[in-house]
Amino acid sequence: MNSIKDKVAIVGxxxxxxxxxxxxxxxxxxxxxxxEAFEDAGVDPKDIQxxxxxxxxxxxxxxxxxxxxxxxxxxxxxxxxxxxxxxEAIRGAAYAVAAGIYDLVLAVGAEKLKDTxxxxxxxxxxxxxxxxRLTTQTPAAGFAMMATGxxxxxxxxxxxxxRLLARIAVKNHHNGSLNPKxxxxxxxxxxxxxxxxxxxYPLGLYDACGVSDGAAAAVLCRADLAKSFRTDPIYIKAxxxxxxxxxxxxxxxxxxxxxxxxxxxxxxxxxxxxxxxPRKEISVAEVHDCFSITELTIMEDLQFSPRGRVRExxxxxxxxLEGELPVNTDGxxxxxxxxxxxxxxxxxxxxxxxxxxxxxxxxVKNPRLGxxxxxxxxxxxxxxxxxxxxxxxx
Amino acid sequence: xxxxxxxxxxxxxxDMSGGEPALIVTHCKxxxxxxxxxxxxCHNPECKEKDVEDTLLSRRGxxxxxxxMNYPPPPPFVAKDPYEPIVCAAVKFxxxxxxxxxxxxxxxxxxxxxxxVEVTVGTLYTNKNGEDIIAWKFKAV
Ligand SMILES: [Zn+2]
Numbered sequence: 291m292n293s294i295k296d297k298v299a300i301v302g303x304x305x306x307x308x309x310x311x312x313x314x315x316x317x318x319x320x321x322x323x324x325x326e327a328f329e330d331a332g333v334d335p336k337d338i339q340x341x342x343x344x345x346x347x348x349x350x351x352x353x354x355x356x357x358x359x360x361x362x363x364x365x366x367x368x369x370x371x372x373x374x375x376x377x378e379a380i381r382g383a384a385y386a387v388a389a390g391i392y393d394l395v396l397a398v399g400a401e402k403l404k405d406t407x408x409x410x411x412x413x414x415x416x417x418x419x420x421x422x423r424l425t426t427q428t429p430a431a432g433f434a435m436m437a438t439g440x441x442x443x444x445x446x447x448x449x450x451x452x453r454l455l456a457r458i459a460v461k462n463h464h465n466g467s468l469n470p471k472x473x474x475x476x477x478x479x480x481x482x483x484x485x486x487x488x489x490x491y492p493l494g495l496y497d498a499c500g501v502s503d504g505a506a507a508a509v510l511c512r513a514d515l516a517k518s519f520r521t522d523p524i525y526i527k528a529x530x531x532x533x534x535x536x537x538x539x540x541x542x543x544x545x546x547x548x549x550x551x552x553x554x555x556x557x558x559x560x561x562x563x564x565x566x567x568p569r570k571e572i573s574v575a576e577v578h579d580c581f582s583i584t585e586l587t588i589m590e591d592l593q594f595s596p597r598g599r600v601r602e603x604x605x606x607x608x609x610x611l612e613g614e615l616p617v618n619t620d621g622x623x624x625x626x627x628x629x630x631x632x633x634x635x636x637x638x639x640x641x642x643x644x645x646x647x648x649x650x651x652x653x654v655k656n657p658r659l660g661x662x663x664x665x666x667x668x669x670x671x672x673x674x675x676x677x678x679x680x681x682x683x684x
Numbered sequence: 685x686x687x688x689x690x691x692x693x694x695x696x697x698x699d700m701s702g703g704e705p706a707l708i709v710t711h712c713k714x715x716x717x718x719x720x721x722x723x724x725x726c727h728n729p730e731c732k733e734k735d736v737e738d739t740l741l742s743r744r745g746x747x748x749x750x751x752x753m754n755y756p757p758p759p760p761f762v763a764k765d766p767y768e769p770i771v772c773a774a775v776k777f778x779x780x781x782x783x784x785x786x787x788x789x790x791x792x793x794x795x796x797x798x799x800x801v802e803v804t805v806g807t808l809y810t811n812k813n814g815e816d817i818i819a820w821k822f823k824a825v
Contacts, residue, residue: 427757427784431772434751435784442749442797491752491769491792535729544782546749546774 293562296683297388299516299523300508302331305639308504308626309473316348316402317358319505323632324359324398331509331519338509339392340365344379344399345631346372347406355398373578373666374531375399376506376634377675381529383510393512399636400505401629430490430498430581432668437492437583439546444598452492455582456483457604459496459624462579465611466621468651473502474625497582502627506635508642513683522646527659527678528562530555536670544670551672552591552665559676560593565659568593572615572678573657574644576637578665579622588663589617592676616654619644634675637662645681658682688810693819697721698805699740705805706740707820709781713737718781744825745777747799752792762809771795775822788823800825 304326306319314322328335343355343366352366371378376399383397441451460480466472478496486495516523532555536544544550556568565571577592579585589600594615595608603609609617620626620640623633641660643649659680666673698705710719712726714733718741719726726734750773756763757770771787773795787795788806801822808819 427772428753428755430755431751431753431757435749435772435774438751438797439749488752488754490754493751536727 294384294388294529295527295563296513296525298384298510298526299513300526300638300642300679301511301516301519301523302327302329302333302509303507303639303642304328304330305471305506305636306504307471308502308629308632308636310404311402311503312405314503316354316400316505319402319503320355320358320398320400320507323400323505323507324396327396327507327509333394333509333519335359335361337394338364338396339394340383340386341367341396341398342379342382343368344370344375344397344634345401346370346375347401347403348631355400359398361396371531371666371675372673373580373628373630374634374664374673374675375631376636377529377638377662377664377677378531378634379631380508380510380634380638380677381531381675383508384526384529387510387512393515395510396507397510397635398505398507399631399634401631402503403501403629404503428490430493433581433583434490434493435546436587436669440583440587441492443545443547444601446601448492452484453480454601454604455493455497455586456480458579458582458585459483461610462585462618462622462624463496465619465652466625469621469625472621472625473500473627474621493581493583499580499623500627502629504626504629504632504636506632506639508635508638522681524642524645524679524681525683527564527680528559528676530558530562530676532558532674532676534667534669534671534673546669548587548591548597549665549669549672549674551669551674552588552663552676555663555674555676556592559661559678563659563678565678569595569615572659572661574619574641574654575615575617575661575663576620576622576640577617577661577663578633579618579624580628580665584665585618585622588665592661592663611652611654619649619652619654634662634664634677637664638677638679641679645679688814688816690818691811691815693808693817694721698803698820700805704743705803705820706743707783707803708738709741709779710736711739711779716780718777718779720781720783741781741803742778744800744802745775745783745822747773747795747797747801748776748782749774749797750795752795760811762811773801773822775801783820785819786821788821790824794824
């Protein structure tokens, strides 16, 4: 098996301001994100040889992206892979370059959700076959079961568990307050997070991410050509997708306190990137905090914290901007919402800027390797992506 | 259950022949896994044999996990007005399978991990046509 490490570089990226973008169409956001990426890379859109387009709800085919960008008569591939859709677009683009077929490609992800009335993850499965047992449960209640499961397994009472989750929400809102592209840019307090209305016990309002419109884009090229575009390209070290094939929550091998797909996806990416100690070697990470409990379990599944001991790291402020391993430095899904097709690319935008030293007030010290992670679906049948990028070859 | 027409949420979910409802599951004789609702093959990705049989699951299990739906579930569920938070439980049966269902007659402050419960059958919700949608539920022993 080959590795993608150092074969592909990112030479330009763009990201719109996420939010309730009533004054922008999906096409407007695609254009804004892609042209920021073109200008950042210093390329003419005419030089793009192939493109990948990630969206779950925008409709069928690549034409939704090729039409506004006027990418005529080049291959455009529409991809969908749940919450990992944006990362899947990057993966397709990166693999095509690594295969030696194209030199310069584009990946774009976008979603316009607010004017559809969308208010959270839909029940995507009809009442059929094995999904009977899930049809009456809200997605929030599903993740809430991970929280009660984690609390019970590791002996946290309600107040201790709730406080731990609140610290994650407070951290991400602080980071979002430093980011002009975030949907939510206000700080919250621990007390606000703890006392917010309950959505699905034990998860409250600030344990859940919002709903936003957004788009992001990346220009990728052959690693050996990267320096002809810019002096500070970012190199892809690993792109893994991990798909569960079990029976969702009901799998008999699950403890409802972790997500095996994230654990295995992390291992695959670390192997591909040649990483032995993720906690020490990863400088900054953007992970899928659709709910605060998700970020909590991801810290253990990606081996940033030992199993059952993330509490010590959260209390030691390990994952804050000033901490040992800053996580969700841009504000995360908490502050950007989750326009599904855009999310993986939005995360990569932050990692790209961090690795170039251009993250402004959110800049972490001397980053070398950054990681992005998406997690969709339920533990047992989840779709997970893990991407690792670095600012040096080797 | 009142005067409404009762509509089962699906077929072959439970068996009432013993007087009390028991869930119909499929057991893989090769790897030992159980599946609900019943199925025609084994879904364990590590299992190659797929020698399966239908059987009735133990009627009692233990709450392994739970959450409260403080807001109503999405359609096709029709929430009662005013809405009362619903307790969802993941129940582990002696055979090893975990099944999620709604608790009958249980409030948020009563539910606890480790509580013994049994399978029952009841109204999940009443749809817009005034029909009671009937499914498995759990109740305290
Ligand atoms: Zn089997």
